[in-house]
Amino acid sequence: MSMRHKVFIAAFAVLLATLAAMPVRALDNGLARTPPMGWNSWNSFHCDVSADLVEATADAMVASGMKEAGYTYVNIDDCWLLKQRGAHGELVPDPAKFPHGIAAVADYVHRKGLKLGIYESAGATTCAGYPGSIGHEKEDAAQFARWGVDYLKYDNCGDKRGQTYPQRYTAMREALARSGRAIVYSICEWGNESPWDWAPAIGNLWRTTQDITPRWATDQPANGYPQGILDILDQQAALAGTSHPGAWNDPDMLEVGNGYLTDDENRAHFSLWALLNAPLIAGNDLRHLSNEVRAVLTNREVIAVDQDWGSRQGAKLRDDGDTEVWAKPMSDGSVAVILLNRGRGPVSIAATAREIGAKAAGSYTVRDLWKHTQARGDGRIEASVPTHAVAMFRVWPGAHGTLR
Numbered sequence: 001m002s003m004r005h006k007v008f009i010a011a012f013a014v015l016l017a018t019l020a021a022m023p024v025r026a027l028d029n030g031l032a033r034t035p036p037m038g039w040n041s042w043n044s045f046h047c048d049v050s051a052d053l054v055e056a057t058a059d060a061m062v063a064s065g066m067k068e069a070g071y072t073y074v075n076i077d078d079c080w081l082l083k084q085r086g087a088h089g090e091l092v093p094d095p096a097k098f099p100h101g102i103a104a105v106a107d108y109v110h111r112k113g114l115k116l117g118i119y120e121s122a123g124a125t126t127c128a129g130y131p132g133s134i135g136h137e138k139e140d141a142a143q144f145a146r147w148g149v150d151y152l153k154y155d156n157c158g159d160k161r162g163q164t165y166p167q168r169y170t171a172m173r174e175a176l177a178r179s180g181r182a183i184v185y186s187i188c189e190w191g192n193e194s195p196w197d198w199a200p201a202i203g204n205l206w207r208t209t210q211d212i213t214p215r216w217a218t219d220q221p222a223n224g225y226p227q228g229i230l231d232i233l234d235q236q237a238a239l240a241g242t243s244h245p246g247a248w249n250d251p252d253m254l255e256v257g258n259g260y261l262t263d264d265e266n267r268a269h270f271s272l273w274a275l276l277n278a279p280l281i282a283g284n285d286l287r288h289l290s291n292e293v294r295a296v297l298t299n300r301e302v303i304a305v306d307q308d309w310g311s312r313q314g315a316k317l318r319d320d321g322d323t324e325v326w327a328k329p330m331s332d333g334s335v336a337v338i339l340l341n342r343g344r345g346p347v348s349i350a351a352t353a354r355e356i357g358a359k360a361a362g363s364y365t366v367r368d369l370w371k372h373t374q375a376r377g378d379g380r381i382e383a384s385v386p387t388h389a390v391a392m393f394r395v396w397p398g399a400h401g402t403l404r
């Protein structure tokens with residue numbers, strides 16, 4: 001073999017190795033460059049959905065300041081349709097719930113400057129037993145596009161006709177791509193088939209676990225049901241390297257404000273989801289929003305952490321049993337940090353700038369993202385954290401002006 005051949009073969013081998021080491025590409029639909037923010041009907045209303053509810057929720061999203069804070073999608077979950085397809089095989093919105101159809105609701109939501117989401121399943125039925133989209137992907141996606149739908153949550157119930165997960169979810173990706181409308185594609189297969197390995201090339205986000213419930217933690221094993229906030233959190237620790245703009249891990253919709261979590265638990269849940277670059281999809285009744293819950297959902301400094309991409313989603317740095325330290329690099333060189341107390345009593349938790357990966361500096365600015373105060377110091381972060389709560393900070397090397 002000539003020297004030229006050898007060089008050529010070596011270069012080819014390097015190219016192949018490089019390609020193999022490259023992460024799975026994100027779905028290239030230009031959407032969800034930051035984690036989607038919005039609301040979904042399921043956690044509070046289950047099958048009790050209607051045009052009235054969706055429109056009143058859109059009104060509340062604007063009036064509460066949530067729209068201003070970044071919330072955009074108003075998403076209808078399961079049970080919006082009739083149990084049978086129409087004469088031409090089309091999905092039919094339940095006329096008792098949506099008397100003027102979905103397009104009218106989409107128009108209403110769009111007039112508010114918001115976007116509309118809908119739900120279907122990659123099987124023969126939805127989880128509540130309505131017609132699923134398998135085998136009808138093309139017509140259903142085209143229908144959603146005609147109605148003006150902007151977001152599809154695609155579930156995993158019903159007969160799968162022997163198709164693999166990637167096959168079923170790719171069929172809808174292709175149908176959405178051909179629908180002519182920009183539709184965010186949310187894959188909901190409950191983390192069954194390690195979606196973080198294949199879903200980034202197919203959808204904009206993918207659920208990583210079974211369904212969330214409005215409780216802090218359960219006594220069940222982590223993969224059992226029901227899932228509390230901490231059960232789900234524990235399953236996110238290993239996923240930090242798998243998401244990126246356009247392709248997000250989805251630890252499920254928020255339970256903030258659903259009446260079972262304390263104020264501290266609501267703040268902890270919201271803070272942790274933000275650190276994970278999770279979609280911030282509220283699941284509470286926005287028409288009856290207390291000031292406390294509104295303050296949690298619209299904390300702009302925490303939302304800014306969620307919406308920022310500084311190279312990877314937040315990860316657990318230290319696990320001391322009842323206390324944990326989580327951190328996420330921010331694109332401006334600062335680091336977001338959470339001190340989490342899972343235990344039954346208040347406890348003091350501390351971390352250093354070095355430990356959280358902040359750049360070496362003579363001094364640091366440490367800002368408390370819930371108290372909205374900041375101080376200069378040596379980068380030691382310390383807080384007395386109540387039971388079932390977090391303290392959340394952002395740490396800049398050197399000086400930093402106030403954020404607002």
Ligand code: GLA
Pocket residue numbers: 042077078126127128155188190210211
């Ligand atoms: C599944 C999903 C939930 C919700 C219901 C609707 O359980 O994981 O988020 O969409 O179906 O039936």
